[in-house]
Amino acid sequence: MKQYLIFVLLLMFATPAWAQVVVPGSLNPANRANSAVASFRSVTNDDLLNSSDQPENWLMYSGNYSSQRYTELDQINANNASDLQMQWAFQLRALDRAETTPVVVDGVMFVTESPSNVIALDARTGEQFWRYNYDLPEEVNYCCGRNNRGVAVLGDRLFMSTLDAHLIALDARTGTLLWDTEVARTEEGYSKTAAPLIVGDKVVTGIAGGEFGIRGFIDAYDPATGEQIWRFYTIPGPGEPGNDTWADDSWMTGGSATWVTGSYDPELNLIYWGTGNPGPDWNGDVRLGDNLYSDAVVALDADTGELVWYFQFTPHDVHDWDATQIPLLADTEYDGEQRKLMLWPNRNAWFYILDRETGQFLNGRPYARQSWAESLDENGRPRRVPDTFPSIEGTTVSPSIGGGSNWFSPSYSPLSDLVYVTAYDGETTYFIREDEYIPGERYTGGGGTTPLPQDSYHAALRAISPQTGLTQWEYPIQPRSTAGVLSTAGEVVFGGTVDGYFYALNSSTGEELWYVNLGSRVHSGAMSYAVDGVQYIGIAAGNVYYTFALGD
Template identity: 40%
Template structure:
């Protein structure tokens, strides 16, 4: 069997009173303080909790109440789920169930994969989390499998292969359940693949539908790809971050990655639907609308970053909005009913575009971008890591602010036309050049931003290493995030002041969660340095802190 039999630890009397987790549990995530049942802490992915027991006055007494080794040296990027007193965490090597009250491991089910798979996984051996529904745990694997485990025992219930990993396709994404359908994404845009999203029957593993993100001949958007070749088959547009869901509109909002190859001269045109968000109907995978963040993307500005759903007041009128901080350096607000832009403001240094034209929805490119398309090697901001990478930001609906870790780093590119797609081999069509960092220039910032106006309320520079941590905001005005140097911190949402810090001993970039157990508020985060990228020119963080991985849970110590 690919997946080893679950290792059951201790008594079988697990704290799982209600095994049949329902659609209502998912819809109410964020309202039930004892549960975290979806990626993003709610279908809207705001990563905001109204819990306020941990607050500005007592956060200094926050201490670890338990930690558990993840037995992993290649990085932790998973968001924990919490249901009926059990925490579910994943990484590339196994799935683990933990008693949240004590930190005792209940079961751990290994994932077996061919070591050769590692060569087609970009970028890093990781997994970002699970989904739970009707007594099952769902996850993806780097060798292109999606599977279901029994929530109580960890026993494998079904296991389906969705692609051939030797062709460059892998998966690190956390699945989601929308309208009773299990939805998964995939990775591999750097390997000349064609991106897609899959829908599954969560009960049986039956494959229900596949939506390719790069249109084929005759499909809407196909006219933006070269007609004389079958380039769409290698067009990228992968789907490696989890989508949001609006149950009222019954639409799932899923980001897509860069076009393939990065070199735009071999694929002139907009290259739809790469570097975009697509709104799909969960029962069928039908695309209701799409919006392209970076037409003809040539910078690796993946459009996969989280799409936060919020109800905003715009010019005195209520609007169903979607908030997205793209790697291209612009912070967008869209109308999520139709994909029309409401606002778009730069949140980092941007030199490839002057602005986003709200009338057309298109960026207005600078002369620099036009010269690059003609083959000149020029420095562009943001660089290939983007103005923000995958670690998710948070949105506080009370203050209307987003909290985001940004990256302040340029790149230059030299395009070439000699590279051809080969199965399982990188397909970029360029050489990446790293400009030297100017003395004293920060690697990034932690910022609080009004998404409608683009106004920065406050910012804190990251001078020693790029800011690379997920965010969690709470009703007491706290903001939790991690640092590459090992600190897990609580900041004041009003001004960014660090109110509390704990060094886990290894880098923290996974998104934290908070919840209640027996009337007490806890905060949990996974720490594990291996999930952090090597960034050219940055200090070698791996020489500063160990790579050991663990899940840490904190609560306020009594006075």
């Protein structure tokens, strides 16, 4: 108890903006709902631009526009993380495994639930303010689970993707539906699962459906009306640069979905977004060429949606290695200079260091087991190992279909200057098959099998240097992990495992600090917030949302 009093006293003298809500005596969890302070307030663009200055709030999916999934809160630190105790648990109604990251605004948590529901909770107690259930049609086309990863907030409004490819706006105080826009047709295989990103006066959002022969895009909508402001197709149309990287009419069904949230650099006014696999996934014969802008990161002018630069990680992908990872933006030293970097542990098992002003490739190294590329050339283009394409009889290649990593968030800590990523050293035997495009049906052209049981392969959380791309340390995980990562100013990094563990490590050394069994797969990324001077760590496991704070 004493240490918290000291902490509170320190806060009172240090008085960062967020410490002003500290109410002494509220540190006992039982008393945490006692403060007479109204929750929630309208969120401004300034709040979003300066989200690191108010770490008591978690204002967007990845925490800040740089998508570092890093919190400035340091009440929980490497010295006391072993004292973490569960504060509350909220049972989500659906049985799908939760991939959600909630948003927290002044003591109110907005958490999404599969397939497309939102619940507003008291962030101190887990008790419900309101619930919104979206009414899905009976027939919905989607690939890989009835997922929803979270909301975006601006003003008094929440914005959410729905599984049937709509974008909706809700009143954050009541859960009332304000508008409902059909972004694309679910009958044609489009769906939406990712949290939108607020950029200025726009709601920016992507699309899923890369296994259904869709044509991917990134859209911006008016938060007031739901009307579309611009659309950027991730596959260029006829006459546009890059359309000639698709044989014949294959661009029309080329996938390149955008199913995870992007990032934003306000100084450059650039939106960064990762794009998914070209379609059909495993049969590249019907779409010869580099297949731009699949498996790439695109940098778009935030005002117009026009392409400023792109970098393609896997030209003409035939293994389903989406580049829909979260674009990590970091301002750090590279080659003796302070640089605006983009750091990217790609599903293709290579770690990329890019200059995010220009898209220039700076360096790349494998961070997980891979057998498909001998090296990268000076522009970052892979030199492929011969005979690694899928075949009729099967070709075994690393990484696996699931990749060296996947959609789950990596983290960058400015404190340790390290990137943390959940990595898997797997392999898949890839097959090619003929396929026929039928609207709304799967269009994949093959598939894969795992030569050995999945538990045979090594998995780890890896800490990677943004200067060299080299792994500094790793934390082995058995059997494996599909969890995102959070790092903190308290020198802690949080991750999870498929068998239900949630753990804390020292972010500088990788030393194990704490773990707890939550009973079901940790499939989301942790986040952090504070209310009444208490720092919380939140994480979804299975279909329950849990929070942790320091015990008395």
